[in-house]
Amino acid sequence: MSTKYTIGTLGSHSALQILKGAKDEEFKTLVVTLPNRVNFYERFSFIDSVDTISTFTDFPSIEKKLIKENVILIPHGSFVAYLGMERNKKMKTFYFGNKQVLDWEEDREKQHQWLTKAHIDTPPQYKNIKDAIFPVIVKSFGAAGGSGYFLAKNQRDFGEKIKLFKSKRYIIQKYITGVTLYIHYFYSPIDKKLEIMSMDRRYETNADGLGRIPAWIQHEVEIQPSYVVVGNSSLILRESMLPQAFEMGEKIIDASKSLIDKRGIFGPFCLETIITPDMKFYAVEISARIVAGTNLFTHGSAYSWLNYNEPMSTGRRIAREIKYAIKQNRLNEILD
Amino acid sequence: MSTKYTIGTLGSHSALQILKGAKDEEFKTLVVTLPNRVNFYERFSFIDSVDTISTFTDFPSIEKKLIKENVILIPHGSFVAYLGMERNKKMKTFYFGNKQVLDWEEDREKQHQWLTKAHIDTPPQYKNIKDAIFPVIVKSFGAAGGSGYFLAKNQRDFGEKIKLFKSKRYIIQKYITGVTLYIHYFYSPIDKKLEIMSMDRRYETNADGLGRIPAWIQHEVEIQPSYVVVGNSSLILRESMLPQAFEMGEKIIDASKSLIDKRGIFGPFCLETIITPDMKFYAVEISARIVAGTNLFTHGSAYSWLNYNEPMSTGRRIAREIKYAIKQNRLNEILD
Amino acid sequence: MSTKYTIGTLGSHSALQILKGAKDEEFKTLVVTLPNRVNFYERFSFIDSVDTISTFTDFPSIEKKLIKENVILIPHGSFVAYLGMERNKKMKTFYFGNKQVLDWEEDREKQHQWLTKAHIDTPPQYKNIKDAIFPVIVKSFGAAGGSGYFLAKNQRDFGEKIKLFKSKRYIIQKYITGVTLYIHYFYSPIDKKLEIMSMDRRYETNADGLGRIPAWIQHEVEIQPSYVVVGNSSLILRESMLPQAFEMGEKIIDASKSLIDKRGIFGPFCLETIITPDMKFYAVEISARIVAGTNLFTHGSAYSWLNYNEPMSTGRRIAREIKYAIKQNRLNEILD
Secondary structure, eight states, X not given: XXXXXXXXXXXXXXXXXXXXXXXXXXXXXEEEEOGGGHHHHTTOTTOOEEXXXXXXXXXXXXXXXXXXXXXXXXXXHHHHHHHOHHHHHHOOSEEBXXXXXXXXXXXXXXXXXXXXXXXXXXXXXXXXXXXXXXXEEEEETTOOTTOSEEEESSHHHHHHHHHHOSOSSEEEEEOOOSEEEEEEEXXXXXXXXXXXXXXXXXXXXXXXXXXXXXXXXXXXXXXXXXEEEEEEEEOEEOGGGHHHHHHHHHHHHHHHHHHTOSSOOOEEEEXXXXXXXXXXXXXXXXESSXXXXXXXXXXXXXXXXXXXXXXXXXXXXXXXXXXXXXXXXOHXXXXX | OGGGOEEEEESSTTHHHHHHHHHHTTOEEEEEEOGGGHHHHTTOTTOOEEEEOSSGGGGGGGHHHHHHTTEEEOOBHHHHHHHHHHHHHXXXXXXXXXXXXXXXXXXXXXXXXXXXXXXXXOOOEESSGGGOOSSEEEEXXXXXXXXXXXXXXXHHHHHHHHHHOSOSSEXXXXXXXXXXXXXXXXXXXXXXXXXXXXXXXXXXEEHHHHTTSOHHHHTTSOOOOOEEEEEEEEOEEOGGGHHHHHHHHHHHHHHHHHHTXXXXXXXXXXXXXXXXXXXXXXXXXXXXXXXXGGGGGTTOOTTHHHHOSSOOXXXXXXXXXXHHHHHTTOHHHHBO | OGGGOEEEEESSTTHHHHHHHHHHTTOEEEXXXXXXXXXXXXXXXXXXXXXXXXXXXXXXXXXXXXXXTTEEEOXXXXXXXXXXXXXXXXXXXXXXXXXXXXXXXHOHHHHHHHHHHTTOOXXXXXXXXXXXXXXXXXXXXXXXXXXXXXXXSSHHHHHHHHHHOSOSSEEEEEOOOXXXXXXXXXXXXXXXXXXXXXXXXXXXXXXXXXXXXXXXXXXXXXXXXXXXXXXXEEOEXXXXXXXXXXXXXXXXXXXHHHHTOSSOOOEEEEEEEEEOTTOOEXXXXXXXXXXXXXXGGTTXXXXXXXXXXXXXXXXXXXXXXXXXHHHTTOGGGTBO
């Protein structure tokens, strides 16, 4: 039954994991990518077809073909970044997920509203720099992959840096001292069940290299931290904090139903948190689709192996949800 | 044969791993937990029964039921923390491990004696702050999960901080500059064999977030490090140092036999080390039971896959030891 | 057919992984090690035979036996370090790999030439300290396992440290601020195909512990960083950077064919990179044989599970290459 549909995605971000998972669930697979990446995606035997577009924003140009081949598109981070929301929304290709959610992913103010509605703590935000408790971190809107951030230690430092800042839309947040943890959820609207698939922390350059440089060198050369994500590493959470991790996920879902629409968010999403020494979670972001950190777990995670006696990546979990929906004749519930 | 017994534990710390492992070895499984965590543990299909107590210290109140159902209790970190040793020792429920060892887990002076007896290096300890080589780390007794520590850079700093310190029982240790590594052992009294199951490092807030903050910010805002464990990440050790890792484990076992009683320590335990640039191990602690870092390895570790052609967590290894003992009619040797 | 050959290696570095992989591919296995490690290697049931030599440099003394038993030697880091190149090259035992490549592994100038030929960026190097942009990192030749490095913040600092430096052959490199990533490749000359097996970062003492020490302590006690590798942890790379990772691997192979000999490098190798905030790779080293970071992946990695539906470590991949070559009667192409 799966064979009628092809699972497809843009060639970037988490395409390998998504398509490997789709193949494991016996779907045909397709990637749409740039000419200079064709070579790369052709290395992997689980990808049945590699289609080319000249730029990612040109994606809608191959819609006809996708529709004809019953492609179900799986969105990921690059999808949102490259296609923009409007063009994305206008596409008629089968799309896994709720497109309404995308508006809430990209807009930092809407994110804040969502988290507040869900009663999840967030770092204090300042409209006016005069109210700030320092240090602060300044984040541009729509910053992708962790670029477009800066740290400031006081008002003057902020004043100098904001002049040079490229983005005119940004938020000012208190810099929370703690450790980061990204929780990968999957919510099944078919089973009405929330799972924690895995967890990671991002590997950011140069922030994750700073600590290796002793203070006496940093004293000589003032280094501006940057948060460009170039990789990920695996983590687990203290078991006594896991119930709260599940609760936060459920609150995100509930809040989405009242804020966005009746369906709300479903499928994979991620809560990006900082944990302080009093064991409190501060959420800095919701990713309303699969995150790249799940790429660590092509063969499953410490958490997924609790629930499955087979390797279950988030990519595969998506494919399995589609398979279940097909079998139950409920595909319309999970597509947009 | 396994079916006569139920493997049970307190709902916290490493309960998921323990019970998943027990189920994989075909035991019935039971968790005893707080009302607000029932929901959480019911999410997992490998847990056959979720029992409730109003507080963890209330655990002995359900003893009768546990005894009737042939429950074998698996102790973990929260077990010791919440039940205290005396109440714990008085329980008549089957208990995996040697209860005498618990006295040696909780008392920092006994720990030191144990490590010394085993000829394993430990950080220098100071009775008198005047003798200290700075920086020092001050650790309260019975500090659980990494809280209750502070760093001091000189006598005055120590003097100010000790005034505000909650604990009256503490040790003063030289702060060893190196990297941390936690080695997870399993000693089988049935096979008389020591295995290294896995290794980890703790993920501590805020200590593991400090390095991401540049010195010029830290210069502005003096941050007190804290060592509250909120997660774990996976590590392996350089192969040329592995023989020493095994030797340390064996010395711990040997020393326990002469210090504690004839049986000594068996089952899972952990040595918490710091490795200095001269490749020397300094042991800071022995955990005389399963540690939460093993939760990373529900599907096995780089080390366990060398020994098993199936996923082998420490939790599952415990269940298998019990199974072996049952088959050989030697259960009494591993229970208390 | 495999049974005629025995796969053997020196007992150190990545011997466990290599021999476990060999056993999984149905070879007989042998380790040659020091008397004080016999005990250690005998713990593992996948090692059929543990042979002893009094020092690693004494390895050639058991050549006759190795030749008689059709042993195929798998070289690793300790192999090169302990046997030196000349003695190594003179051995007549079957050797997996191209011995000519070893000259290019050990010599930092040749490494630089290799990377330049491959058009891979490297950190700026200075012949004269007066030209340096600080901080710089000074690396001795043939430094093994990350020892023999120092950091300098200015000319005076360099001048003082170089006086005490043990090595007379060294290079001076600009210290690149970024994050480290080690990419584990395998190039099959049988299939003419390059794979990425896995990735890691090294766990270095004390460099990876420095960040946990707050600046106000480091201000009090000036800590010299060291880079002694005592372990490894797992990483993945952002998918949009993976095509470049493959390209770098292919360039390394191509350059080796024109610089070294017609066969060039094959089998496992590793590119040790630093990634800067502009997402640029700087290569600091090529390891022209299996690296210890692959020891993380005895059960496969996020990358190997994309290509194999069974656990595939680099060690096992080597054994499989040998098996393929035997079946196709092309063993001579991959041995030296």
